Amino acid sequence: MKTILVIEDDIGIQKQLKWSLSEFELVFAQDRQSALTQLRRYEPDVVTLDLGLPPDEANATEGLACLNDILNFNPNCKVIVITGNTDNSHALKAIALGAYDYYQKPIDADVLNVTLNRAFKLAQLEAENRALRSSNVAAQEIIGNSDAMIKACRTVEKIAPTEITTLLLGESGTGKEVFARAIHKQSPRVKKPFVAINCASIPENLLESELFGYERGAFTGANKTTLGKIECANGGTLLLDEIGDMPLSLQAKMLRFLQERVIERIGGRQEIEVDVRVICATHRNLSEMVAEQSFREDLYYRISEITLVIPPLRDRGHDIIVIAKALLHRFNDEFNSKIQGFSDCAMQAMMQHSWPGNIRELQNKLKSAVILADSKQISAEDLGLTAQSSKTATLRMVREQAESQAIRHAHSLASGNLSKTADILGVTRPTLYALIEKYKLLDLRTTESETQQ
Incomplete structure (x- = not known):
């Protein structure tokens, strides 16, 4: 059972909350000192806090101080401030200090239960994300707990120990290099270099020398032999970022390197063996580029032994x-x-x-x-953003809409018979009548009358 620390000095309200929040295990504190004691003992994920604590019941100074103590002890704790003050200023100040939400007396058990369940759900999501980050290197680098990102992290875990050439696809800014580093950090090459080169940021006439290096005297200004990025990554991982922008003239030489794992520096005649794990990334659609003959088909299949698509934000x-x-x-x-x-x-x-x-x-x-x-x-x-209003912003509106649609759907399946409709919905006929009245679905009763006639 989920534990909630209730910080409230009014015994009557304590009893009301104990009755109203029966699905939770409640522990109580009457003041700031006992609250901290209970906090250390139970380490709850969610706390309800009355701002009017003794010895300053008329104001919120003691309650706000208690809020600070709670968040200093556990910054991840979800504190729901409960206030009887019709002036929202204290509650808003508590939110500014880091409270999760606020609720004004008198207590409505249904609304408070929804608020508490939302707080526990958020606490659970954040805890899962922290656990995910600590459980593997990929998640330490990659923030998120959506299904798409969890699946991507699992893919990273599977391919990292292998030598398979990986193609990372995703829009600009989605974190392709972050994924590439995560693959490197989970691979046996983790203690060797990780070298990244952006094929789109280097002029075409310089990209070849950046990748393959050059011998002294190979061209004007080549005063010494210089290693390329490929050789610098020897033993480690090479990221070819934005490979879709690699000039067609250079793609044949890159294909030979990927197949033979040997290179020749510009101006050189000697083949140099290089042991490198290659990861490629691009925001372009390489399949379309192959069809347009702006990207070599054989190179495309060579770099995409496995493809990982990174979802946009x-x-x-x-x-x-x-x-x-x-x-x-x-x-x-x-x-x-x-x-x-x-x-x-x-x-x-x-x-x-x-x-x-x-x-x-x-x-x-x-x-x-x-x-x-x-x-x-x-x-x-x-x-620099603007929030657009949404008609489904409140839980009450969402619930009303969902229940109305469910009733109408069941009514349709029951061919207008309200008894069968109630059976489908799993409620009694009087309850169904009450819901029809509540949501103003009076046409459903009319339909049944017509059916009976």
Whole structure:
């Protein structure tokens, strides 16, 4: 059973919560000192905190101080502030200090249970992500716990110990080099060099010498023999980033290297054996380029012995928030700032944004937001984003819509018979009538009357 620490000095409210939150195991504390004692003893993931704690019940100073103590002890704890004050200022201040959510008395058991279950779900997701990061090297480098990213990390674990040539596909900014480094770090070559070269960033007439090196006197200005990136990666891993931009004239020489694992420096005649694990990456569609004859078909099949597609940020769901929080922690350290989180509006805006620049765009927006933010929470405005309102933003609206659709669907299956509809839904007929009244589905009753006639 999930444990909740309830920090509340009113015995009557303690009893009400114990009755209302029967699906949880509750432990109680009456003041700041006993709260810390219980916190150390039970280490709960979720805490409810009454801001009006003794000896300052009329104000929130003791409650806010207790909130700080809780988050200092366990920054991952989800604290739900419960306040009886009609003025939201104290509750909003608590949110700015790092509380997960706030709830105003009087207590509605259904709403509070939903809030608590959401808090536990988020705590579970974050715990799974931390466990995933600590369980393998790939996850330490790659942040996220969406199904797509967990599958990608598992693929990294499987291919890393092999020598198979891997092709990483993904939009610009999705983290292809991060995946390549993760493969290297889990491979037997981890103690050898990891060398990356971006084929798109080097002029065509220089790329060959960068890759293969050159002998002294090979061309004007070649005053000494210089090793290329391939030789520098000997024993380790070579990442050919943006290989889709490699000139067609150089692709034949690259194919020979991949097949024979030998190179010749520019101006040289001697074949040099090189032991390198090769990973390629590109944001281009190589299949289309092969069809257009702008990329060699034989090279394409040689570099894509196994292909790993990295999903764009917009398709990674809640990972956007997880990555944003990890980046916020990094930038807090980098700029010696103390931003504690994101406003609800900011998180909504991040989830709605299409992120054409992917993680690189998120990094840029967060870095500037950390520097420019005026409060302890980053707002949508700080990020340069706008949150669009959503009609399904509240849980009540989602539930009403889902239940209405379920009733109508069951009613259709039952050919308008309300008794059969109730059986399909697993409720009694009086309960069904109550739901029809609640959601104003009165046409369903009319349909049954017509059917009976």
